[in-house]
Amino acid sequence: MPAGKHKSGHYRKIFVRTPGGRVTVHYRERKPQRAICSTCLKPLLGVPRERPAQMRNMPKTAKRPERPYGGVLCSACMRSFLREKARREGQ
Amino acid sequence: MSLFTVGRMCVKIAGRDAGRKAVVVEEYENGFVLIDGATRRKKVNMKHLEPLDQILEIKTKASHDEVRKVFEKLGLKVWDSKAKKVSLRPKKQKVKKERPAKEEKKKQGKKEEKAEEAQERESVEIVEEKKEN
Numbered sequence: 001m002p003a004g005k006h007k008s009g010h011y012r013k014i015f016v017r018t019p020g021g022r023v024t025v026h027y028r029e030r031k032p033q034r035a036i037c038s039t040c041l042k043p044l045l046g047v048p049r050e051r052p053a054q055m056r057n058m059p060k061t062a063k064r065p066e067r068p069y070g071g072v073l074c075s076a077c078m079r080s081f082l083r084e085k086a087r088r089e090g091q
Numbered sequence: 092m093s094l095f096t097v098g099r100m101c102v103k104i105a106g107r108d109a110g111r112k113a114v115v116v117e118e119y120e121n122g123f124v125l126i127d128g129a130t131r132r133k134k135v136n137m138k139h140l141e142p143l144d145q146i147l148e149i150k151t152k153a154s155h156d157e158v159r160k161v162f163e164k165l166g167l168k169v170w171d172s173k174a175k176k177v178s179l180r181p182k183k184q185k186v187k188k189e190r191p192a193k194e195e196k197k198k199q200g201k202k203e204e205k206a207e208e209a210q211e212r213e214s215v216e217i218v219e220e221k222k223e224n
Binding site: 066078082089090 | 102104
């Protein structure tokens with residue numbers, strides 16, 4: 001019988017074939033949801049989908065694009081935001 | 092005619108330098124221009140620039156120092172490429188532990204033993220001499 005914590009849906013199942021030919025169930029923690037752009041809600045590229053412990057071990061440059069608002073806005077939204085900002089300053 | 096003639100102030104919109112101000116220094120064909128200023132001196136697509144209404148008096152193909160002079164009058168910062176400082180890795184130095192030589196100790200021990208033995212002998216001899224007397 002699986003333990004109670006394994007029945008709650010908190011863990012994902014992985015079926016592993018053991019050397020003896022038996023198929024057993026292993027449990028892993030689920031990955032977090034994809035990072036999305038805060039304005040258009042599209043999934044962000046260049047932002048890995050890892051657990052916080054793995055994210056902590058990664059360098060900063062591997063976790064988000066190297067541009068202003070990288071990892072928060074998608075590139076198209078960032079461009080339109082900066083364009084509007086430049087036009088507002090000109091007035 | 093495009094807006095991006097030499098001397099046009101603009102804001103870079105795309106990439107690593109996005110949000111920084113720059114001046115058009117040279118025009119190329121096919122919609123590319125050379126910019127310099129608060130961004131890196133770079134050939135960029137005009138689609139990646141947003142024009143401002145300012146136009147600076149700058150020669151075509153102006154050098155980075157000339158752009159710097161004009162920018163500093165306006166109170167703007169200029170991109171300065173930092174030379175990489177190659178610092179030597181601190182090498183791990185092995186700390187040599189001074190171990191007391193074992194042989195010397197042994198010798199000392201032997202000497203002490205010998206000395207003790209000699210003392211014992213002397214004492215025995217003395218006792219014997221006393222008996223004889």
